[in-house]
Amino acid sequence: MAIRREKAERLADEELMPLIGKKDPEAFEVFYDRHGGVAYSLAYRIVGEKGAAEDVTQEAFISLWRSGARFDSTRGSVRSWMLSIVRNRAIDQLRSKAGKAPKLAFDDEAILEQRPAPEQTEEEALERETASEVRGAMGMLPDDQSKVIELAYFGGFSHSEIAEVLGVPLGTVKGRMRLGLEKIRGELAEGLA
Amino acid sequence: MIDDTTNTWYEQLAAYALGALEPGEAAEVEAHLAECERCQAHVRWLEPAVRALPEGVERRKPPRAVRERVMTEVRADAKGAEQSERRPGWLGWLRSGSYGWKPAIALAAVALLAVAFVGYEVGSNGGESGGPVVVGTQEEASGVKVEMLSEGDGGTLKLEDLRPLPDDRVLEAWVERDGEVEAVPALFVPDHEGRASTVIEDMDGVEVVMVTHEPKGGSKTPTSDPIVAMDVPQ
Numbered sequence: 001m002a003i004r005r006e007k008a009e010r011l012a013d014e015e016l017m018p019l020i021g022k023k024d025p026e027a028f029e030v031f032y033d034r035h036g037g038v039a040y041s042l043a044y045r046i047v048g049e050k051g052a053a054e055d056v057t058q059e060a061f062i063s064l065w066r067s068g069a070r071f072d073s074t075r076g077s078v079r080s081w082m083l084s085i086v087r088n089r090a091i092d093q094l095r096s097k098a099g100k101a102p103k104l105a106f107d108d109e110a111i112l113e114q115r116p117a118p119e120q121t122e123e124e125a126l127e128r129e130t131a132s133e134v135r136g137a138m139g140m141l142p143d144d145q146s147k148v149i150e151l152a153y154f155g156g157f158s159h160s161e162i163a164e165v166l167g168v169p170l171g172t173v174k175g176r177m178r179l180g181l182e183k184i185r186g187e188l189a190e191g192l193a
Numbered sequence: 194m195i196d197d198t199t200n201t202w203y204e205q206l207a208a209y210a211l212g213a214l215e216p217g218e219a220a221e222v223e224a225h226l227a228e229c230e231r232c233q234a235h236v237r238w239l240e241p242a243v244r245a246l247p248e249g250v251e252r253r254k255p256p257r258a259v260r261e262r263v264m265t266e267v268r269a270d271a272k273g274a275e276q277s278e279r280r281p282g283w284l285g286w287l288r289s290g291s292y293g294w295k296p297a298i299a300l301a302a303v304a305l306l307a308v309a310f311v312g313y314e315v316g317s318n319g320g321e322s323g324g325p326v327v328v329g330t331q332e333e334a335s336g337v338k339v340e341m342l343s344e345g346d347g348g349t350l351k352l353e354d355l356r357p358l359p360d361d362r363v364l365e366a367w368v369e370r371d372g373e374v375e376a377v378p379a380l381f382v383p384d385h386e387g388r389a390s391t392v393i394e395d396m397d398g399v400e401v402v403m404v405t406h407e408p409k410g411g412s413k414t415p416t417s418d419p420i421v422a423m424d425v426p427q
Binding site: 025033036037038039041045051058061077080083086087137149152153174180184185 | 205206210211212213214238239243244246247249250253255258264266267384385386388
């Protein structure tokens with residue numbers, strides 16, 4: 001018996017997962033509506049084109065639907081788990097299309113869909129605040145540090161590959177990665193931790 | 194004060210957290226983490242920064258069609274999961290002729306469409322190492338390319354060059370074993386590039402794999418001509 005949508009909307013992601021594990025489409029629809037936007041945005045950021053981003057998003061959510069029962073709440077949030085699935089699939093797709101270089105620019109200009117304030121949910125507001133905070137933290141990094149982090153996370157490059165692409169010693173890449181990541185961590189509010 | 198050794202590990206840990214280590218290096222870091230509480234704490238501290246990275250990407254609204262495709266497949270899948278009873282025999286269904294097409298013609302078409310099965314290994318990891326093995330490939334008269342992979346007890350049916358489906362239709366796969374036809378529980382739809390795949394969890398004794406167009410939610414027995422029919426070599 002599927003849960004009613006109104007009831008599902010009141011549940012946290014972690015409470016939806018057991019229902020999704022039992023193949024409840026209403027629970028899954030609520031989950032998609034909460035996270036489909038960020039999932040598609042991440043996929044687009046990595047693969048750089050609409051059709052491929054759509055496919056990655058579709059495959060990632062179907063994969064999550066079929067493996068929902070395996071979610072382990074002790075290993076992070078459902079959202080992080082879902083985004084890691086999206087990232088892995090997007091990187092796989094990027095790699096499978098030989099000769100297609102990852103998109104490297106990190107656009108600091110937020111082009112969030114504008115809607116009247118009363119229609120924004122508390123969750124969306126928090127999401128925007130988080131997005132703004134992360135962009136701020138990335139924006140504060142020197143270019144050489146943000147670039148190695150982007151190449152690693154959004155491009156799926158190993159540190160050795162990054163050293164080769166940028167023509168700098170491996171030790172330099174490692175140092176930049178560490179400094180950059182530690183600075184981002186330091187900038188993030190404790191609420192994100 | 195952090196010593197040089199810890200500094201070296203911390204550099205590896207940042208790359209590890211970002212997924213930027215080669216597999217061998219990652220295994221080395223994991224072995225170290227198992228013994229070093231300080232490094233465990235440092236990775237835990239770094240993780241929120243990595244988890245936050247996707248939150249900073251420029252927001253784009255996903256096309257409505259993506260939601261529809263996902264939910265079509267999910268609803269069909271949910272309904273299919275409820276259908277656990279075994280289906281009547283495939284041959285019986287063919288003989289019934291209740292769907293407006295001639296069984297004999299269909300069987301002949303299946304035979305004509307079947308192409309060679311080569312049973313080659315996929316890449317260097319197939320066969321003996323337990324990776325997926327291609328057990329059959331063919332191209333249907335409609336242009337749909339079919340590849341059947343076997344791995345362990347199960348298999349994956351991969352289709353390419355599929356035409357888009359109407360909103361109210363899904364793909365449903367069927368297997369025949371011991372003269373009986375069973376639906377594969379997971380219904381599926383083609384992606385943006387006309388590709389689709391479905392997992393067949395138990396390939397033991399499967400002689401034929403077929404795919405039909407079915408109404409949303411799937412069917413207990415096939416209601417249309419097969420768009421794919423592949424004999425599975427035993």
